[in-house]
Amino acid sequence: MISVEQAQELILKEVKSTAAERCDLLSARNRVLAETVYARSDFPAFDNSAMDGYAVRSTDGDLDHLEIIEVIAAGQRPSRTLERGQAARIMTGAMLPSGADAVLIQEEAQPTENTLRFDRFPAAGANVRRRGSFHQSGSPLLTPGSVLAPGEIALLAAAQRSFVLVHRPPVVAILSTGDELVGIDGDLSGVRIVDSNQYGLAAQVQQAGAVPRLLGIAPDDPTIIRERLIAALDADFILLSGGASVGQFDYTPKVLEELGAQVVLYKINMKPGKPLLFARCGGRLVWGLPGNPVSSLFCFWQFVYPAIRKSLGYPPQRWLLPTVQAKLTSPVRSRGDRRAYLRGQLSYQQQTWHFSPYRTDNSGDLVSLTGINAFAWLEAGATAAAEGEQLPVLVVGEVLTG
Secondary structure, eight states: OOHHHHHOOOHTTOOOOEEEEEEEEEOOTTTBBSSSSEEEEEBBOEEESSHHHEEEOOOGSSSSOOEEEEEETOOOOOOOOOTTTTEEEOOOTOOTTTOEEEEEEEEEEEEEEEEESSSSOOOOOEEEEETTSSOOOEEEEEOHHHHHHHHHHHHHHHHHHHEEEEEEEEEEEEEEEEETEEETTSSOOTTTTOOHHHHHHHHEEEEHTOOOEEEEEESOHHHHHHHHHHGGGSSEEEEEEEEOSSSSSSSHHHHHHTTTOEEEEEEEEEEEEEEEEEEEEHHHHHEESSEEEHHHOOOOIIIIIHHHHHHHTTTTGSOOOOOOEESSSEEEEEOOEEEEEEEEEEEETTTTEEEEEEOOOOOOGGGGTOOOOOEEEEETTTEEEOOOOOEEEOOOOOOEOO
């Protein structure tokens, strides 16, 4: 068995970024830029006021008062040039009139009708945003790999880019296998169980920024599994849930071998999720995930999520989920035979990370995933950690504060 880190490295080596596609700006949030965007004009496009106040000449500080000659609103071009002894009422963002080189903020001004008095006078450049001081025309604003958060979207709008080139979201086909499975509205009489993995994995795929394609359930029949797998080969990634272990009815490895797939790795030195399989098949990447719900979803966070992020064009430092060191709020135990991940809740209180472990580590306990946002881990050979001890924690959800 190989380590988690070795498996991640092997998988990520096989992943390439998707092609670029044109996307309208309002649909581009959280997409990754696939082009360099250049400034079409200077930012700001003209000298303007950073504050509400009065445009003045910094050399007029020796005078005891100034004449107010006009009011300049944002979006309005000044009509007059300031001469010695003159000032103009100006609003934030309004163009600075010719002759002015500073703004006296209104809190320090003493206006009366058309006369302006003051106690302190601004130096040259005070409260003024100079043309091109933020960015100059023709220089790059954003480069490939930039993640388009709200700030980047606003910047692109200011640059008059209504469309941008971003990486296409990969299509991820999801197929569940097992005679025991039924659909969400299926008959649960006898010993059947609902195929929850397909829905959980689809939600994870969407959360990671990809497009899920649900292929339903294949029975434990290698012929049908083969047919479904061939039909899925037009997707970018394929997730097979169940059938990757060593049971009598686990056919995934056999079917992949028959299709000429090259197995890159099989079995990880961790719990949950030991029987993970990853292969190349027909130019596509295939993950054979465990059938147990917790194992399946956890393997996604560890090994599929980073691949989706890389394919979307994210920079390397944003492929993997983050980790922190956190204090245990109660003791934990493990068999010590391999790295053990323990689900729980991570919170940040009084400038310290705290991890509260869940009551069980049973990989079939789907209920235990509700409210979970992190997994602490004990390395192989470690069988326990005490309350208050620090452990590394993988963050998979929104962190609690307070």
